[in-house]
Amino acid sequence: MSAGWSLLVLIGTIATMAGSAWLLISNRDKKATGERMDHEFDGIEEFDNPLPAWWVTLFFVTIIFGAGYVAYYPALGNLPGAGEWSSAKEWQYRVDQHELRYAPLYEELAAQSPDELIKQPRAMQIGRRLYLNNCSTCHGVTAQGSVGFPNLTDEEWIWGAEFDNIKSGIINGRAANMPAWGEVLSEQQIREVVDFVKVLSRGDTQAAASQPGQTHYVTYCVACHGAQGQGNTLVGGTPLNNDIWLYGGDDAAITASIVNGRMGNMPAQGPIVGEEKAHVLAAYIYSLRTKAQSKAP
Numbered sequence: 001m002s003a004g005w006s007l008l009v010l011i012g013t014i015a016t017m018a019g020s021a022w023l024l025i026s027n028r029d030k031k032a033t034g035e036r037m038d039h040e041f042d043g044i045e046e047f048d049n050p051l052p053a054w055w056v057t058l059f060f061v062t063i064i065f066g067a068g069y070v071a072y073y074p075a076l077g078n079l080p081g082a083g084e085w086s087s088a089k090e091w092q093y094r095v096d097q098h099e100l101r102y103a104p105l106y107e108e109l110a111a112q113s114p115d116e117l118i119k120q121p122r123a124m125q126i127g128r129r130l131y132l133n134n135c136s137t138c139h140g141v142t143a144q145g146s147v148g149f150p151n152l153t154d155e156e157w158i159w160g161a162e163f164d165n166i167k168s169g170i171i172n173g174r175a176a177n178m179p180a181w182g183e184v185l186s187e188q189q190i191r192e193v194v195d196f197v198k199v200l201s202r203g204d205t206q207a208a209a210s211q212p213g214q215t216h217y218v219t220y221c222v223a224c225h226g227a228q229g230q231g232n233t234l235v236g237g238t239p240l241n242n243d244i245w246l247y248g249g250d251d252a253a254i255t256a257s258i259v260n261g262r263m264g265n266m267p268a269q270g271p272i273v274g275e276e277k278a279h280v281l282a283a284y285i286y287s288l289r290t291k292a293q294s295k296a297p
């Protein structure tokens with residue numbers, strides 16, 4: 001709140017409370033005549049009687065309570081109030097209580113191996129909840145990803161399929177860096193290498209080898225995508241020898257990947273979820289991997 005608004009609220013609140021008190025006090029001593037007043041409506045008449053004592057007392061009590069409330073809580077503009085209460089502190093307090101309550105549980109889970117965790121439906125359920133809260137915005141509710149966000153349920157693992165790969169990726173994040181080749185390769189070369197990638201993606205390395213684009217691939221691409229197009233988990237070079245695409249497998253998408261480069265970036269989740277939850281999360285993701293493998297022919 002700006003200083004002006006804060007002042008307005010402060011003055012408004014105090015003036016209203018003081019005004020109510022003044023109204024009560026100034027009217028209290030006025031002598032009530034007890035006589036009928038000279039107006040009536042639909043047969044309803046009004047007498048000039050004093051305010052009932054219980055009502056006046058209650059009003060005073062309310063004002064005194066209000067004054068205490070306003071002094072304790074941050075009710076007067078930007079003033080913090082004597083109790084220094086804030087909704088952020090209240091929220092933090094609840095979060096801390098929650099963390100404290102579940103700390104032993106996560107400690108217990110984090111001490112177990114992924115294979116042990118996968119066998120426990122409860123641990124997997126916790127992993128799934130953590131996933132939905134922290135990861136589904138990017139990887140999707142069903143973990144099947146979308147353009148630029150990898151599918152975590154298929155058999156392609158850009159950064160490695162092992163538990164440790166998955167866990168360290170969650171904690172530290174992943175930054176891919178595919179250089180742009182638009183300036184390096186001629187239009188002709190780009191067309192050739194796109195065709196090469198398309199043939200390679202059918203898994204037919206033999207046919208790919210006879211493509212004109214093969215030479216460009218060997219010169220410019222093998223370091224990160226592998227001699228057989230199997231990818232390179234160290235730099236996150238996607239496998240190109242299958243029909244699974246991070247950015248799309250049609251001409252336009254492949255050309256765009258090559259011409260402009262790609263910089264997929266997963267922010268580090270370690271600072272958000274902590275090591276123990278990352279362990280449970282990795283086990284949950286690992287279980288999706290295992291499911292994908294058992295489905296593979």
Ligand code: HEC
Pocket residue numbers: 176177178179181193197216217220221222223224225235236237238244245246247248249254257258262263264265
């Ligand atoms: C320095 C390493 C490096 C080199 C060299 C490199 N790439 Fe990549 N490439 C990557 C990385 C890393 C990604 C994944 C980008 C991401 O995740 O955002 C990628 C992604 C791609 C994609 C998108 C794949 C998908 O699933 O959508 C294509 C296509 C591709 N590269 C083709 C090539 C071709 C062709 C060359 C050679 C002209 C090449 N790359 C050279 C690192 C490299």
Ligand code: HEC
Pocket residue numbers: 131134135136137138139148149150151152156157158159160166169170174175176236263264265266267269273281282285
């Ligand atoms: C802000 C978006 C975002 C969030 C949030 C996010 N990720 Fe990612 N994640 C990505 C992107 C983008 C990549 C791919 C990076 C690249 O281009 O290689 C990725 C990659 C991964 C990979 C590697 C996949 C592979 O094929 O090797 C795993 C595993 C993963 N994320 C798990 C998670 C988990 C678990 C969470 C939640 C704790 C999470 N991610 C949260 C964006 C996100």
